[in-house]
Every structure is written in C-alpha cells, then in structure tokens.
Amino acid sequence: PEVIYLKDYKVPVFLIDHTELRFELKPDKTLVKARLKMRRNPESQDVTRELVLQGDKSLLLCRISVDEHVLNESDFQRNEQGLVVSGVPDQFLLETVTEIHPDQNTALEGLYRSDGVYCTQCEAEGFRRITFYLDRPDVMSVFSTTIEADKDAYPVLLSNGNPVAEGEADEGRHWITWEDPHPKPAYLFALVAGDLKLIEDQYQTLSGRDVALRIYAADKDLDKLDYAMQSLINAMRWDEQVYGREYDLDIYMIVAVDFFNMGAMENKGLNVFNTSCVLASPETTTDLGFQRVEGVVAHEYFHNWSGNRVTCRDWFQLSLKEGFTVFRDAEFSADMNSRTVKRVEDVALLRTAQFAEDAGPMAHPILPASFIEISNFYTMTIYEKGAEVVRMIHTLLGADAFRKGSDLYFDRHDGQAVTTEDFVKAMEDASGKSLVQFRHWYNQAGTPVLNITDAFDSETKTYKLTISQSCPATPGQEVKQPYHIPIAIGLLDSQGGDLVLPNGETTQVLELHHAEQTFEFGGIHEKPVPSLLRGFSAPVKLNYPYSRDNLTFLMSHDSDGFSRWEAAQKLGVDILQSLVADLGQGKELQLGLLLGDAFKVVLDNKDLDKAMVAKVLTLPSEAYLSELADVIDVDAIHEARQFVRQHLANQLETEFYSTYKVCTSTDAYSPSADSIARRSLRNTCLSYLMATGKQEYLELALVQFHEADNMTDSQAALSLVVHSNFVKAGEVILDQFYQRWIDQPLVVNQWLSVQASNPQRGALVQVENLMKHEAFNLQNPNKVRSLIASFCSLNPVNFHAIDGSGYRFLAEQVITLNSLNPQIASRLVTPLTRWKRYNLDRQDIMRKQLQRIMDSGELSRDVFEVVSKSLA
Ligand code: HT7
Numbered sequence: 001p002e003v004i005y006l007k008d009y010k011v012p013v014f015l016i017d018h019t020e021l022r023f024e025l026k027p028d029k030t031l032v033k034a035r036l037k038m039r040r041n042p043e044s045q046d047v048t049r050e051l052v053l054q055g056d057k058s059l060l061l062c063r064i065s066v067d068e069h070v071l072n073e074s075d076f077q078r079n080e081q082g083l084v085v086s087g088v089p090d091q092f093l094l095e096t097v098t099e100i101h102p103d104q105n106t107a108l109e110g111l112y113r114s115d116g117v118y119c120t121q122c123e124a125e126g127f128r129r130i131t132f133y134l135d136r137p138d139v140m141s142v143f144s145t146t147i148e149a150d151k152d153a154y155p156v157l158l159s160n161g162n163p164v165a166e167g168e169a170d171e172g173r174h175w176i177t178w179e180d181p182h183p184k185p186a187y188l189f190a191l192v193a194g195d196l197k198l199i200e201d202q203y204q205t206l207s208g209r210d211v212a213l214r215i216y217a218a219d220k221d222l223d224k225l226d227y228a229m230q231s232l233i234n235a236m237r238w239d240e241q242v243y244g245r246e247y248d249l250d251i252y253m254i255v256a257v258d259f260f261n262m263g264a265m266e267n268k269g270l271n272v273f274n275t276s277c278v279l280a281s282p283e284t285t286t287d288l289g290f291q292r293v294e295g296v297v298a299h300e301y302f303h304n305w306s307g308n309r310v311t312c313r314d315w316f317q318l319s320l321k322e323g324f325t326v327f328r329d330a331e332f333s334a335d336m337n338s339r340t341v342k343r344v345e346d347v348a349l350l351r352t353a354q355f356a357e358d359a360g361p362m363a364h365p366i367l368p369a370s371f372i373e374i375s376n377f378y379t380m381t382i383y384e385k386g387a388e389v390v391r392m393i394h395t396l397l398g399a400d401a402f403r404k405g406s407d408l409y410f411d412r413h414d415g416q417a418v419t420t421e422d423f424v425k426a427m428e429d430a431s432g433k434s435l436v437q438f439r440h441w442y443n444q445a446g447t448p449v450l451n452i453t454d455a456f457d458s459e460t461k462t463y464k465l466t467i468s469q470s471c472p473a474t475p476g477q478e479v480k481q482p483y484h485i486p487i488a489i490g491l492l493d494s495q496g497g498d499l500v501l502p503n504g505e506t507t508q509v510l511e512l513h514h515a516e517q518t519f520e521f522g523g524i525h526e527k528p529v530p531s532l533l534r535g536f537s538a539p540v541k542l543n544y545p546y547s548r549d550n551l552t553f554l555m556s557h558d559s560d561g562f563s564r565w566e567a568a569q570k571l572g573v574d575i576l577q578s579l580v581a582d583l584g585q586g587k588e589l590q591l592g593l594l595l596g597d598a599f600k601v602v603l604d605n606k607d608l609d610k611a612m613v614a615k616v617l618t619l620p621s622e623a624y625l626s627e628l629a630d631v632i633d634v635d636a637i638h639e640a641r642q643f644v645r646q647h648l649a650n651q652l653e654t655e656f657y658s659t660y661k662v663c664t665s666t667d668a669y670s671p672s673a674d675s676i677a678r679r680s681l682r683n684t685c686l687s688y689l690m691a692t693g694k695q696e697y698l699e700l701a702l703v704q705f706h707e708a709d710n711m712t713d714s715q716a717a718l719s720l721v722v723h724s725n726f727v728k729a730g731e732v733i734l735d736q737f738y739q740r741w742i743d744q745p746l747v748v749n750q751w752l753s754v755q756a757s758n759p760q761r762g763a764l765v766q767v768e769n770l771m772k773h774e775a776f777n778l779q780n781p782n783k784v785r786s787l788i789a790s791f792c793s794l795n796p797v798n799f800h801a802i803d804g805s806g807y808r809f810l811a812e813q814v815i816t817l818n819s820l821n822p823q824i825a826s827r828l829v830t831p832l833t834r835w836k837r838y839n840l841d842r843q844d845i846m847r848k849q850l851q852r853i854m855d856s857g858e859l860s861r862d863v864f865e866v867v868s869k870s871l872a
C-alpha cells in the first residue's frame, strides 16, 4: 500500500462551493445523487484539466455528467482510489448517481445500518464510501441534503444544519431536506434515518439565541438520556464562560447507535454517539460510565469550535483538533468534578497506554510525517499526548495569555482548515512568548526521560537541582533535539511545609531548555525534599533518587494532591519492582509494615477527599509496572502485586472494614463527585477485604451485589467475587446478573468484560465459549471490545500464557475481523505489537502470530500497516 507523506501536501486543484445530496434509502440498495458546484482553486499552481475524485471500490457509478452533459466511458476512468474525469472546465456542475449497499457495510465507515438505523461515519475518509467526492478536510462546502425513505420504518430523517422542507412521496415514503449554512469538509457530514425517539430541551446562548437540543435513541433507551442532556447544557455554558465560544446553529442533535467503531463523532449539528458514551442510568451505568458520558458529550460539543469552525488542513494535523479538544474536555471535567482525581486518572492512562505506544513500533509524533492508513492514527499519542502538549502551552503562558491565544486562533482562522503551526503561532503572537524550541514536541516521537540530582550547601544556603533530559530513539528518529519542558516543583522543609520559592509562591515552573541544566535556590536553611513535576506538568518519565522515607513523607505532606498520589505510586512501584526481582531469583517474598503504615495514615486522615484516598490505596497497575519494566515478566508482576494486596489486606483489615462501613450509605444514587468518591473508597476497601480470602467478606460482597441500587456497587461486587477463588459463588452471581440484565446490551457487555478479565486459570476457554453465546456478535465493536479486547489487554496472565494460546486466539480474531471491520481488527492487534518487551520465549511466539496474520491473505491497509511496522 501507498505511504502518504506530510511533505507532499498540495492545496486542492478544485474546490466545491455547494454540495447537494439526495439519498434514496431502499431495502436492497441506496441511491446517492450528488450535484457538486465546482471551480478551480485560484491558489493551486496545477493547471491540469483532470478532476480526481475519491471513491471507494464498492461504489457503483450509475451516471455522471458535467454541466448536464452525460459522460461516456471514454470521458472518465475508474481506479482503485476513485474517479478521474478529463477535460473539465474552470467552473462546472458535476452530477453523479451512485449505488451503495449500507446493509453489507460491516466496516462501519460511510453509510451503514446499526440495528436497523441508517447512520454515517465519515471521519476520516468515510465519505468516499458514500459518493465520489474531494474527500479531504481542506475542501469545505455548503451542504444541502435530502433523504427519502419508507415513512413507517424510518420516521426520523436527520442531517446537518436545519430542516427546510419535507413532504410525502409514493408508496408510503417521505422525504426531508436539511441545509447546513456552515461550509464544512465531507468528514463532518452526517445522515441518520430510523425509528428513533427523542428527549428535547432548550438552551439560550449568552447572546440570547435559542437552541433546540435533541437527543435521539431507541424507545427502550429513552429513560437513559437525561444525564447526557444535562452534560451538554453544562458543556455549552462552560465553553461560553471559559473560552467565550457560543453555539452557532438553531438545533444541536445527538443520536445514539449501538454499532460504532469509536466513542462518538462531532458531525456539524448532528453528533452520532456510541450508546456506551451517551446512555446513563444509575441501575445500568457505573460511575465511570457516567463520567465517560459527561466527558464525551462535552468533547464532541467542544469540537464545534475546535474542529468544525476551525478544522484541519490535512489528516497529519489531526492532533490540532483532537489534542486541543481533549485538553478542553479534561478541564471541563476537572471543573465539574474533582480536579485532582481527573488529573490522576488522565496521567495513569497516559503513562500506561500512551507511553507504551511511544515505546513501540507504531510510535509517532503528534504531528506524524507519514502514514499508510489514517484510521491507525486515532491514537493515545494524537489524543492524550496531544492534550498534554496543549496543557504545557497553557502552563508556560499562564491562563490569561492562553485564553488570548485561543481567542486569536479562533478569530484568525474561523472557517478555515489549518495546521498545528497556526495554533502555536497564535499562542506565540498573543503571548509574546517564544515557542520555537517547544515545537519539537510536535515532530519528535518518544517519551523524554528526566534524570534529576540535587545538592545542598549548608554554608551558602543554596540548593541546586540538576536536570538532564534525553529521549530514546523511535522508528525513523534516532536522534532527538532537547525539548522545552515546563517542570513545576515545590520544596518541602523537614516539617512538611512548603518553602517560598523565588517567584514568591510555593510552586514554581522551571523551564528546561538544555540537555542538562542546573537550577539554584538561595536562602535555604536545610536540605529540602523536592516535590517534582507537580500536577504532572510535562509528559515525561522522571528519575530522582527518592528514599522510601522521602516518599512516605511526601505522601502525607505534599501540598499538591497529585504529588501525594504520585509519591504513593512511586513507593508502590519501588516495593513491587524489588519483589518482582526477588521472584526472578527464586526468593521467598517478604514485605515489612512500611507501606501498610503509610496507607493507614492516609485512611485515618478524615480531611482527605475519599476519591483521592481510594486512588492512593490502589497499587500501581500491572499495566504500569509492565510499562516500567526492562523485560516484562507478566507472571511475576501479577504474583508480586497479589502478594502485596494480600499483605496489606491482612495488615489493615480492621481499618478497611471500618472505612467500608463508614462509606456505606442509604442515600439514593447520585453521580456527584462526593457520592462517586464514597463508592470508590468503599469498593477499594471491599477489594482488600476480599483479598484476605475470608468467607465473611465473600458474604459482604454478596450482600452488596444483591442489595445495590446502582451498577457501580453491583458490578464491583460481581467482579471481585468472579475474580476470587470463590469459583462457585462467582458462577452463581454471573448467571443471576445475566438473567437480570439480558435486555440491556451495555450491561451485558460489562458481564462479558468481567469474565474476559478474570485472572483465574481457564479464562481463554471461557472467552471462546462466550464467543458462541447469544450475547456476542463479532460485527458489533462494543462486543468485540468487551470480550476479545478485554481478554487481551486486561487479562495479562491469561493472554500471555506461555503455551501461546492467547496469542493464537488473538491472531485468529484479527484475521477474521480484517475483512469484516479493518479498523477494529487493527486496534485489536496492539498487544501483539509489543512483543519486543517480553522475554525471548514469548517474543518468538508472539512474532510468529504476527507473521501468521501477515501471511493470511489480502490484508486491509489498516492491519497491514500495524503488523508490517511491528515486524520490521
Ligand atoms: N473525531 C472523532 C473521530 C472518530 C473516528 C475516526 C475513525 C473512525 C471512526 C471514528 N469515529 C469517530 C471522534 C472524536 O475524537 O471526537
């Protein structure tokens, strides 16, 4: 397959001023009639008279005309990429009639059917599966869309913008025309047709305009839309207050569909959502689910400015909209809930999934230089690291200058398709701060490593921090230039108080520019304990020789909540890593009281946010420990972590039990930060109590399971029992759970996931059986994620079974999915791509399975790119 390079970007030769579409939806086929008003782009140097349109192989071209002159076969050529029309004038009307087959579309790109509902997914390059078009984000057009369909089966017909006309047609059919006044690229086009119900609300913008808010779903899900609606209203208000951004159409619609490759899509005025990111009710949705709904609804709404009004020039610029929008949604969630908890969760995700990506064969800068298949670049790097890079700009500029920069960016580029360079330039111009060196964050891949040492001179009363930076080689980038890195620090005296730093505050941002730099602090009377990288001010790995005493000290005294959690993580990592090493040397595991004592101090501190207590008490995950390891020893990491959990459970049994009781409440469910915090701590305590292996705590978990009035508590109990040695009890409640929720697909997905992530032996057989279960459907991405992806990424001991059964299983699924749904297939491969991180035995069997996929026949571009880069 062809490799596409950023350096080859050229402005489009032709533009489309107006796009008129007519969809005739019929049971056996859909006809797409397109009328495109086209003209030569005055900015293009290319004088060709050939018009090159993108169009998928599956499109059946029925008719094509230029200025009402029907073309015959000699006037145009079909090829793999689309259509080449020769001899076009400088301005013309291109008309096409195309036949497509949404029913056969299992890739879920373009127009497809989700449980009987027609819907579209056009980002990144799905529009070319609908009709022949200039399917690139820098071609922006005004759209007018007419949909005609059977009235009984598809009473609701939606597209972007406002409805302007409707009517009845023959044979029980009806039609409606939508017009979107805002020019947009084809990737933001959307169509929905189905038997949907809606909830409706009204929003008045700051300038007094009324906006109708509508959320559509299947009738049975209508009772689960209120939280999404409230989140949308909160997001609209927040974007006005924090960014000065108002909504710009009369209607904002969200539609929930069950078959969807990602979380949601920000189509102009008509967002399409995976049900998992919009439906929420206390009985069926966990706290995590509620927070996901809030975050994703806001994310898609924020795209209306950061993505739609100002869009990307080309797909290399993807992080322009995604990094910025993730930063915006993270800040929104932080403002709606607990800021520290949100930061801890985001950093934990970044450090496991994104750091691993940065260290693997698919590592790429947030502004990639090339790709084979753009769908492979909707990555943790583009989204999460992209957001961290925007956050660093915010940190370096300060909130006020950042806001000026964002105002300038939106004003300067409203209605344009631009680049990350335009974003950085606006930030520079508005603030006067040079971001020249900072730009390396955009074009260098890999996670920088900071090594920090310090020295205290009691005579001169100076304290010095020496910071050196390096960045490991990544594919195609051997040598890296030093980054401009904001490092927020504090210094603690021996009483745990913050010292006042040269900026007059207790936290100061040091700006690292060089490979090595020393920062001096005067007037210091005793050697302080440094609190480094407060709030995780840069996406880096940081080494400083903290003693365990330093870490317990920071755990209880650091004034920065994030750093208290970080100290606990570092302490946990230090202990777990030495136990993993002991296991490697065949030593018996031993653990003193230090960690438990530190945990006890935290548990006893009634002033702390319960959610943060729960976070601190949660040991570093197996995924994080794996990411940190030179060679990942899956079994030793699991065993060491289980050992420490059990040890802590025994040491602090009384405290865990009493905290569990304190956190038990009879109040009705609420997704408020306080209630979430209480449940989170209670379930953390329950998990430790279960780790004692005592029957009485099984009873406690079972009572919780049966009496819970919300999914958070019932699911937590379910997974603790199923993952414990109480096998029979687990089987019984799994069955009860399924029978109770058989009609709720999203809950059944959790049921699948609990079983897939069961670390007990035999999970693979269970997963294979579940693939034959009525609840499973390989064509539904949510099912694939819940069962197959959960097994491969949340169940390391079983997936990495030394007999290679997990790897074989995954390869088989990827081979099958490659032809059904390439995007899902290529995402699923990820755990195998990390083969170089394991010992030689595992490397060998993992690589063989990658090779097996490679040799399995005609691969999609998606799977080919990931597998070939992994084998290189
Ligand atoms: N911008 C949206 C991207 C998206 C997507 C990309 C590829 C294939 C399917 C997809 N569904 C949605 C999502 C977002 O970041 O808001």
Ligand code: ZN
Binding pocket: 299, 303, 321, 322, 325
């Ligand atoms: Zn997005």
